[in-house]
Amino acid sequence: MAGVRVMRMIPVGNSAKRGRLSSPAVDADVETTVASRLRRLGQRFTAGRRALVDALTKVDRPVTIEEILRVEPRLPLSSTYRxxxxxQQAGVVHRVSTDHEFARFELAEDLTDRHHHHLVCESCGTIEDVEIPARLDRSVRAALDELARTARFRVASHRVDAFGLCARCAAER
Structure with a gap:
């Protein structure tokens, strides 16, 4: 499809040793927004949460907890789940679920300045982020607005998750 941009995950190593978390370099605007959203829930933007948000800024597709820990190996597993x-409750992280056993996570779209959709492989569970041209996205939005009008509903945002087979799984069939 011409004009569709498929995003790939940035490869990361597992060379960092477990230890105290340093203060990750989270963008100041993102940090302010995250801290504000957490405060509304009576929560703080702790070093562990900063490291988790920082890890999610380093990837460009929804990732499993295992993949998050490869990006930031000093995060304790139990704290990462919590x-x-x-x-997620604060609206900072979006959970993308598939039929596979592992949920995947990404930063909320409004924190990334990158509107995108997902291609979800029903065989292996891989999720790829795709950005479509603005013209096509406006058409999607117009169609959703038209559907919503008939139900007397106002669309605030949209996200499309398309399910099928990735190239690798399709080639194996």
Whole structure:
């Protein structure tokens, strides 16, 4: 499809040793927004949550907890589960679920300045982010607005998750 941009995950190593978390370099605007959203829930933007948000800024597709820990190996597993739940409740993290056993996580779209959709492989569970040209996205939005009008509903945003087979799984069939 011409004009469709498929995003790939940035490869990361597992060379960092477990230890104290340093203060990750989270963008100042993102940090302010995240801290504000957490405060509304009576939560703080702790070093562990900062490291988790920082790890999610380093990837460009929804990732599993295992993949998050490869990006930031000093994060304790139990805290990662707990912090992801809190960040999700605060609207900082979006959970993308598939039929596979692992949920995947990404920063909320409004924190990334990158509107995108997902291609979800029903065989292996891989999720790819795709950005479509603005013209096509406006058409999607117009169609959703028209559907919503008939139901007397106002669309605030949209996200499309398309399910099928990735190239690797399709070639194996």
């Amino acid at each position: 912090n992801l739940a809190i960040l």
